[in-house]
Amino acid sequence: MKTGIANPFLGFCIRLLLLLWTLCVLYPLVWTVLGAVKDNAQFMQGKPWDLPQIPLLWSNYSYVWDKYHIGGYFLNSLTVTVVSTALAALLSATTAYVLARFTFRGSGLLYTIYIASMMIPMILGLIPLFFLLNDMHLINSHFGLSLVYGIGALPFGVFVLVGFFKSLPKEMEEAASMDGASHYRTFFQIMLPLARPGIVSVSIMNVLNIWNEYIMGTVFLNDPSKYTLPVGIAIMQGEMQYRTEWGPLFAALLISMVPVLLFYVLFQKQIAGGITAGAVK
Numbered sequence: 409m410k411t412g413i414a415n416p417f418l419g420f421c422i423r424l425l426l427l428l429w430t431l432c433v434l435y436p437l438v439w440t441v442l443g444a445v446k447d448n449a450q451f452m453q454g455k456p457w458d459l460p461q462i463p464l465l466w467s468n469y470s471y472v473w474d475k476y477h478i479g480g481y482f483l484n485s486l487t488v489t490v491v492s493t494a495l496a497a498l499l500s501a502t503t504a505y506v507l508a509r510f511t512f513r514g515s516g517l518l519y520t521i522y523i524a525s526m527m528i529p530m531i532l533g534l535i536p537l538f539f540l541l542n543d544m545h546l547i548n549s550h551f552g553l554s555l556v557y558g559i560g561a562l563p564f565g566v567f568v569l570v571g572f573f574k575s576l577p578k579e580m581e582e583a584a585s586m587d588g589a590s591h592y593r594t595f596f597q598i599m600l601p602l603a604r605p606g607i608v609s610v611s612i613m614n615v616l617n618i619w620n621e622y623i624m625g626t627v628f629l630n631d632p633s634k635y636t637l638p639v640g641i642a643i644m645q646g647e648m649q650y651r652t653e654w655g656p657l658f659a660a661l662l663i664s665m666v667p668v669l670l671f672y673v674l675f676q677k678q679i680a681g682g683i684t685a686g687a688v689k
Contacts, residue, residue: 480640481639481640488550491551508570519566538627553628557614581599625639641660
């Protein structure tokens with residue numbers, strides 16, 4: 409009797425908490441959407457929480473796109489994200505395949521080091537990374553920043569993909585070896601396509617993290633024309649707060665948020681399913 413009463417009550421409490429959490433997440437987003445079509449007068453009147461007045465000020469988007477070069481920042485972020493995600497996927501897949509399929513002296517220790525490095529914040533390596541990139545003449549370079557992002561995502565990718573490669577049947581590799589295929593051909597033509605769900609999951613997580621990264625971009629980029637979106641919007645915010653251009657600032661924030669939101673909505677099943685499968689296997 410007690411169990412029958414407790415279970416519905418527990419389910420109701422869980423649904424209520426999830427509903428409240430959803431409202432807490434959606435409220436700032438809705439406020440940003442509404443603020444992006446307001447003029448400065450509506451913010452200065454002391455009622456920033458009111459609905460926007462008609463007509464809606466859609467020109468805020470074109471204003472920040474043209475005057476503050478949001479389009480250039482957007483393209484820079486897209487370039488860095490694509491290059492670093494591809495680099496991270498390649499390095500993670502090759503490393504995870506070797507650690508999962510080949511046993512050699514120190515392989516277990518090497519895997520432990522990769523996993524342990526996930527607990528070390530990248531911010532602790534800012535100073536040595538800066539001097540390293542400076543010696544390589546990669547400061548203020550999109551490729552240098554992509555290199556930092558790609559290598560920084562390697563431990564997480566190895567953690568997920570080792571489970572995928574261990575779950576694949578070894579008979580396929582043995583059959584390929586009997587047919588005369590080399591290790592490289594076996595990996596790229598057989599094992600890599602089979603591990604695609606894990607690679608997609610890792611790549612999606614990397615895209616979400618790299619697109620929103622701010623600190624590394626601030627440290628390693630000093631040319632305004634090469635700023636990524638988080639860095640450019642931070643600089644923009646510092647200028648706009650003295651001009652009280654809150655509407656355009658909300659428009660710029662929304663421009664940077666929409667690609668990530670759409671990306672997450674489209675691939676949320678792959679994110680949850682891929683990481684869970686990789687961790688369990």
